[in-house]
Amino acid sequence: MTLDSICKVGFGVEIGTLNPNSPNNSFAKAFDTANIIVTLRFIDPLWKIKKILNLGSEAQLDKSMKIIDDFTYSVIRTRKAEIEDAKKNGQQNQIKNDILSRFIELGENNASDKSLRDVVLNFVIAGRDTTATTLSWAIYMVMTHSHVAEKLYLELKTFEENQAKEENVTLPQCDDNDDPELFNQRVVQFSKLLNKDSLERLHYLHAVITETLRLYPAVPQDPKGVMDDDVLPDGTKIKAGGMVTYVPYSMGRMEYNWGPNAASFIPERWFKDGVLKNESPFKFTAFQAGPRICLGKDSAYLQMRMVLAILCRFYKFNLVPGHPVKYRMMTILSMAHGLKLTIEKRS
């Protein structure tokens, strides 16, 4: 879902990986393969030799990159042609709103296809697994904290009723969960009430997402290479060629920062006197802080609120008994064995 979404936003393409009728999407598969192989380079000291000899994982990476490049370059050419046509015909309002079109339109015409490819793929990398993995952890947190699930459900039901009243919408009757047609109608109706402004009203949902990111930050550690000898503000000397890292995973669990209940999942900690509060990004570091703070933070919250609002309004989740939930410490804090669960419809 997050890949479909970022491809739409990034290049204006519906790749439809969730469509049950579409075969395996070769771009999606190649993207996953390339992502894994590039990450494994960090722990495979032989990768450079394999690359020179075009062997094993590096040969596979080459093949995957070809599929990714063919797809990306063909979209770049299409968007460039569309924009040129629109400008020639004075139809600038016909230009699409995706990130690639914006980059081409806003004077990046002279940017090479390769640099446009890098921009767009950077967004896909930054915006896909981060939100996907956070959604998994959030669902896990909700289903293992029943009072949170109930409080969230109540917020969503109340929101649905108030929003429908405000927009003069009649909600379909909801006492028969076994009628799939009716159930679908209700989900669609609820989804139509969700937009950027209305989602801002769901404060408890926001706190659930933020509390999830405190304990399970999608980017668990964020290392930086040192280019030149330097001295940090606290006097620590660092040498060119070394590494400096900050670790959101540890910082989110430090009692020094969050008090004695730091290890517990408590969305209420994000409220002060009943009002949602913000923490400094230098304390809550899941999105980085300062000039390199995540560019997609608002977009990530929007997407995650939208998905969780629909899922938690209409379903109750239960972990498949015995399924192990553990993290896999790679670039992204994903679940080592995925999240196997059963769902129950809610009225």
Ligand code: HEM
């Ligand atoms: C839960 C979701 C997300 C988390 C936790 C997250 C976290 C981060 C972090 C920690 C960085 C800093 C990396 C560094 O130190 O250079 C970053 C950068 C970035 N993120 Fe996100 N991100 C999320 C979602 C997204 C989404 C949805 C998008 C795009 C729509 C996005 C786009 C970017 C971009 C473009 C950068 C690079 C900014 C720069 O280098 O100036 N992110 N993100």
